[in-house]
Amino acid sequence: MIYNIPYIAAIALILLGLYALIFKRNLIKIVIGILLIENGVNLFLITLAFRQNSITPIYPITGDKSMSLPVPHALTLTSIVIGVCVLALMLSLIVHIYRHYGTLDVRKIGREKE
Amino acid sequence: MSGMSRIVKTITNVAFPFVMIYGLYIIARGHLIPGGGFQGGVVVASSLAMVLVAYGSIWIVGKVKEKNLSVLESLGAICFIGLGFIGVILILFYSSFEGSFLKNFLIGQDTIPIFNEIGKGISNINTAGIIPLMNFSVGMIVIAGLFVILLVMAYATRIKEGK
Amino acid sequence: MSRRNLVAAIFFAIVAIFLVFGALMMHPFGEFDEEHYPEMDQYIIDNTQNETGADNGVTGVVFDYRGFDTLGEATVLFTAVAGVILLFRRLKK
Numbered sequence: 001m002i003y004n005i006p007y008i009a010a011i012a013l014i015l016l017g018l019y020a021l022i023f024k025r026n027l028i029k030i031v032i033g034i035l036l037i038e039n040g041v042n043l044f045l046i047t048l049a050f051r052q053n054s055i056t057p058i059y060p061i062t063g064d065k066s067m068s069l070p071v072p073h074a075l076t077l078t079s080i081v082i083g084v085c086v087l088a089l090m091l092s093l094i095v096h097i098y099r100h101y102g103t104l105d106v107r108k109i110g111r112e113k114e
Numbered sequence: 115m116s117g118m119s120r121i122v123k124t125i126t127n128v129a130f131p132f133v134m135i136y137g138l139y140i141i142a143r144g145h146l147i148p149g150g151g152f153q154g155g156v157v158v159a160s161s162l163a164m165v166l167v168a169y170g171s172i173w174i175v176g177k178v179k180e181k182n183l184s185v186l187e188s189l190g191a192i193c194f195i196g197l198g199f200i201g202v203i204l205i206l207f208y209s210s211f212e213g214s215f216l217k218n219f220l221i222g223q224d225t226i227p228i229f230n231e232i233g234k235g236i237s238n239i240n241t242a243g244i245i246p247l248m249n250f251s252v253g254m255i256v257i258a259g260l261f262v263i264l265l266v267m268a269y270a271t272r273i274k275e276g277k
Numbered sequence: 278m279s280r281r282n283l284v285a286a287i288f289f290a291i292v293a294i295f296l297v298f299g300a301l302m303m304h305p306f307g308e309f310d311e312e313h314y315p316e317m318d319q320y321i322i323d324n325t326q327n328e329t330g331a332d333n334g335v336t337g338v339v340f341d342y343r344g345f346d347t348l349g350e351a352t353v354l355f356t357a358v359a360g361v362i363l364l365f366r367r368l369k370k
Contacts, residue, residue: 003307007300015293022285052307056148057334059326069318070325070334077339078350081152081256085357088263092364095271145331150339180362187358191351198344216344221330232330242331245340248347255351259358270365 006047013040027094027104031087038083045072045079117170126168133161144249145242151249155256162261171268180265183258190254197244197251218243 017036020029049072055061057070094104101109117123137157144150166174201217213219220229220243231241304313325337339347 003305004301004303006306007303008297011296011300014296015289018289018292022289023282047306050307051309057322057325058146058148059332059334067322067334069315070321070338071318071343073335074338074343074346077150077152077335078346081350082353084260085353088267089357089360092267092361095267096364145333145336147333148335150333150336187355191355194348194351198348216341216348218329218341221328229330232327242329242336243341245329245331245336248340249336252347252351255354259354262358263361266362266365 006050007044010040010044010047013037013043016040025105025107027097027106030106031090031094034090035083035087038079042076042079045076048072117173118168122168126164130161130165133164134158137161141249141253142246143239145245146239151252152256154249155253156260158253158257159260159264162257163264166264166268171265171272174265175269178265180262183262183265187255187258187262190251190258193251193254194248197248218245220244 014037017033017038017040020033020036024030024033049069051066051068054066054068057067057073061067097109098104103109137154137160139154140147140149140157141151141154144154198216201213201219202215204211204217204219205213211219220226221232223230229240229243229246231238304310309315321338321342322334325331325334329337329341331337331341
């Protein structure tokens with residue numbers, strides 16, 4: 001069980017983001033929760049790529065070491081760039097929502113005009 | 115936002131070329147060291163963001179046109195897709211060529227002597243086929259895209275003078 | 278505590294229990310036995326220098342073996358830039 005500590009760390013990051021996503025009302029804090037979940041998933045993929053006594057998958061290799069797995073690294077690279085794009089779009093929409101309604105509380109948005 | 119103090123501007127003038135050269139180095143050696151188009155593009159875009167914070171978005175908008183950055187980004191995307199389609203087009207001229215979309219057509223031939231060696235030895239930069247070219251095209255996309263996002267958001271949410 | 282918060286807390290507890298027990302039942306960190314041996318990654322590590330010519334295995338995967346992924350990623354970045362410019366066009370004047 002002690003060898004599963006890195007997985008537990010990634011799960012803790014995901015749960016922290018899920019807490020902010022469920023219980024907070026401010027839209028900026030909800031965006032922070034989404035980013036925490038995304039970073040937790042990236043950390044989980046990176047921990048899956050590790051092998052004992054290994055180096056990064058870049059030649060030349062020295063000694064009897066092995067290489068860690070390259071495919072999860074590549075998928076994490078893709079995920080990080082897509083996360084930046086989604087963050088930019090979310091912040092742009094939040095700026096528009098604040099200028100239209102004058103608030104960032106999710107329970108008051110949409111009820112101002114009635 | 116109309117710029118920061120003179121100390122910040124001076125430090126930015128000193129640090130900006132070094133950060134930009136480092137980002138271009140990461141893009142150019144992407145097939146040999148940890149790095150590549152995305153990471154180096156983000157480093158270059160962060161150097162441009164440093165200038166944006168120090169001098170203010172109004173000064174930058176007077177210097178850089180937004181349409182030129184859009185042209186740079188579109189050029190990077192066209193280079194990427196064009197490099198992918200060359201692998202298909204070469205089938206029409208050489209019937210024995212096993213081509214497909216995004217085929218690495220520069221590896222395993224001696225006709226064109228650029229990037230065609232197999233990477234044995236330490237840090238031979240003349241390797242890896244079309245991967246350095248694709249690194250440069252993706253770097254163009256990332257530099258222009260991230261700088262346009264930062265510039266448009268900073269200029270749209272600027273604080274008016276006199277308020 | 279209102280009813281909405283109570284339902285949300287129960288949902289959060291269920292998800293937390295599933296995730297933590299799923300993490301405890303995975304294979305040990307950094308050890309791959311016969312059942313979980315990574316054949317695809319081992320093939321890529323062995324052949325990336327001869328097939329793509331790149332010393333860096335991650336770059337070989339991103340730009341050669343999985344080039345379609347990178348194409349889609351560039352498309353997503355392009356779409357995000359277009360969306361941001363579209364959203365802020367009316368605020369500029």
